[in-house]
Every structure is written in structure tokens, then in C-alpha cells.
Amino acid sequence: MAVVVVSWEAAALTQACVARLQRQLAPGDELVVVDNGSTDGTAEAIARTAPEARVAVLPTNTGFAGGADAGIDASTAPWVLTLNNDAWLEPGALDRLRAHARTAEDDVAAFQPLVLFDRAGPDVVNSTGITLMRSGGAIDRDVHLARADATGGPDVFGPTAGAALYRRAALDDVRDAGHVFDPAFFLYFEDVDLAWRLRRRGWRTTYVPDAVARHAFQASSRRHGDDFVARQCMRNRLRCLVRNASWWVQLATARRTAGELIQLTRRERSAGLRSWLRTVGQGLAARSRLAARATVSRRDVERRWRGA
Structure with missing residues (x-):
């Protein structure tokens, strides 16, 4: 198994994440x-405290999408766990994921652990996987529910990449333009x-609640600022829609898309409009590439999964 952790300007956070991982590695x-071009000594700190780690130093910040993509390419194991540096696995979780991987059915692309918020008080769910929304977005299934109330079944649309175990063969099967995660997403929606x-290639994701991760929500990404996060989510929802969703869904969600375009234009003026047009253009180019290789129709996916 390979474990990929992406960091940007978060040496202490990443060291803590890696230290917990070291106790579970086989x-x-x-x-x-x-290391996404950090200037805080992250690479040196990891090399010193975790000499067994392979540290991939990128010259610039490529976001979670680009960093995770590079990490997957730097590893070779048949199963790869992507883990946020502000997340950690409870004791025994890696062994449980390993056991699930050993007995996985041939069409299982990924396993989604139970992800809980890392905070004081009763356990509250961060995610049991990704589900599609009728509004054209996506949401963490069971988010904000008490742990005991998270009753989502084993079949889920997809895993949240902040803590997900992927089959490498599945990732290689769905690469687009050579990438597992499209680097244009940078941050947010790349896992959607x-x-x-x-x-659309017939792979499925299985939720395994016996493996538990905890996530200090946005402890890593909040340094970008709330405005950046809001803009990324708006752009990337659109990017994901244009690349993947049926025209029927895009028409049904056009009012929300128009509202977000107005917001982007107000925030960034002409730069916001240019960014939106660039996002649409890139999405349309990818749409035809992805359609050529798909074995399951967009509408079949939407009929099964769209509805939250």
C-alpha cells in the first residue's frame, strides 16, 4: 500500500500527520x-523525522489536485491512500483498509472510511463519501450527523479524497490527459x-465504517482565506458540471450557475468573466474526451446518484 500526503506551508501539521501514519505502516x-513549493522547511522536516518517506518537492503550489496527482505518480503500490495533512487515521484503520483491499471485488475502485470531525465533544460525521446534489453540486454524505445516526449504506457515489483508498488500476483506467486528478481544479471538487x-467506466466505491479517520476541517486550506475557498467552489462546481453532467442537469441548474457567474464577475470584474469562460472551454474539451471512453451514460449515473 502507498500513502500520499500533500502539504503546503504546514510543516508542523504535516509532521503530526506523518508521525501518526508511521505507527501503522507495514x-x-x-x-x-x-511538498507544494513550501518555504517553511516542510521537506527538510519530513526527511529528518521520517527518513522512510519519499519526499516529492514541487517548485510551486499546485493545490491538492496537482500534489495528489504527483504523489500517486511517485508511488507504485497497487492500492494508494490519499490523506489530507490535517487528517489522521485512528489506530488499526490502515490494517482494516488493507484487509478490505485484499478481498475487494474486481469492480471496486475505492474504499471510503468513516471520516469524523476532529474536535471535542460527541463524534460528528464529516463524511461517509460523496453524493451528488440536485442543485448540481456535491456534498459529503451524512455530514454533521451524530456518528450513531450515520446510516449510509456500503455503496456510495465516490470517496472524498481527503481520506480514501484507491485501486491503482482503476485510477490508471480513468486518467484524463495523463492525470488522475485534473490539476485545473487545484482545490475542491477534484475528487468529485x-x-x-x-x-462512467463502471467502477464503484464501498464505504467501510470500521476504518475511521478524523479530520481537523480546513485546518490546512483555511490559510487561503474564505473568499478564495468560495471562488474555488463556484468555479470548480461549474468545471465539474461541464465535464461530466448531462445537458439536462446543466439546464436544470442554470439559475444557480448564472447566480455564481454574477458573483464571480462582481468579485473579480472582467477577470472573473474570463476565468468563467476559460473554465467552460476547458470543460467542453474534456467532455468529448471523457465521453469517448465512457461505458456508462451520464443519465444513468444521475438517475442512480443525483438527489441529495
Whole structure:
């Protein structure tokens, strides 16, 4: 098994994440830490405290999408776990995921652990996987429910890449332009796009609640600022829609899309409009590439999964 952790300007956070991982790694496991052009000594700190890790240093910040993509390419194991540097696995979780991988059916692309918010008080769910919304977006299934109330079944649209175990053969099967995660997403919705590609090639994701991760929500991404996060979510929802959703769904969600375009234009003026047009253009180019390889129709995916 390979584990990929992406970091940007978060040496202490990443060291803590890696230290917890070290206690669960088995002989032969690969640990890859991707440093997204940090200036805080992350790469040196990991090399010093986790000499078994392979540290991939990128010259610039490529976001989670680009960093995770590079980390997957830097590893070779048949199963790869992507893990946010502000998340950690409870003791025994890696062994449980390993056991699920050993007995996985041939069409299982990924396993989704139970992800809980890492905070004081009763356990509250962060995610049991990704589900599609009628509004054209996506949401973490069971988010904000008490742990005991999370009753989502084993079949889920896709995994949230902040803590997900992927089959490498499935990732290789759905690469687009050579990438597992499209680097144009940078941050947010890159895992939704990947889940779409997996579903349209006939792969499925299984939720395994016996493996538990905890996530200090946005402890890593909040340094970008709330405005950046809002803009990324708006752009990337559109990017994901144009790349993957049926025209029927895009028409049904046009009012929301128009509202977000107005917001982007107000925030960024002409730059916002140019960015929106560039996003649409890139999405349309990808749409035809992805359609040529798909074995499951967009409408079949939407009939099964769209509805939250």
C-alpha cells in the first residue's frame, strides 16, 4: 500500500500527520509526502523525522489536485491512500483498509472510511463519501450527523479524497490527459470529478465504517482565506458540471450557475468573466474526451446518484 500526503506551508501539521501514519505502516508500504513549493522547511522536516518517506518537492503550489496527482505518480503500490495533512487515521484503520483491499471485488475502485470531525465533544460525521446534489453540486454524505445516526449504506457515489483508498488500476483506467486528478481544479471538487470518471467506466466505491479517520476541517486550506475557498467552489462546481453532467442537469441548474457567474464577475470584474469562460472551454474539451471512453451514460449515473 502507498500513502500520499500533500502539504503546503504546514510543516508542523504535516509532521503530526506523518508521525501518526508511521505507527501503522507495514513493511513494504510506501509513504509519499508531496511538498507544494513550501518555504517553511516542510521537506527538510519530513526527511529528518521520517527518513522512510519519499519526499516529492514541487517548485510551486499546485493545490491538492496537482500534489495528489504527483504523489500517486511517485508511488507504485497497487492500492494508494490519499490523506489530507490535517487528517489522521485512528489506530488499526490502515490494517482494516488493507484487509478490505485484499478481498475487494474486481469492480471496486475505492474504499471510503468513516471520516469524523476532529474536535471535542460527541463524534460528528464529516463524511461517509460523496453524493451528488440536485442543485448540481456535491456534498459529503451524512455530514454533521451524530456518528450513531450515520446510516449510509456500503455503496456510495465516490470517496472524498481527503481520506480514501484507491485501486491503482482503476485510477490508471480513468486518467484524463495523463492525470488522475485534473490539476485545473487545484482545490475542491477534484475528487468529485474523479468519482464521475470512475462511475462512467463502471467502477464503484464501498464505504467501510470500521476504518475511521478524523479530520481537523480546513485546518490546512483555511490559510487561503474564505473568499478564495468560495471562488474555488463556484468555479470548480461549474468545471465539474461541464465535464461530466448531462445537458439536462446543466439546464436544470442554470439559475444557480448564472447566480455564481454574477458573483464571480462582481468579485473579480472582467477577470472573473474570463476565468468563467476559460473554465467552460476547458470543460467542453474534456467532455468529448471523457465521453469517448465512457461505458456508462451520464443519465444513468444521475438517475442512480443525483438527489441529495
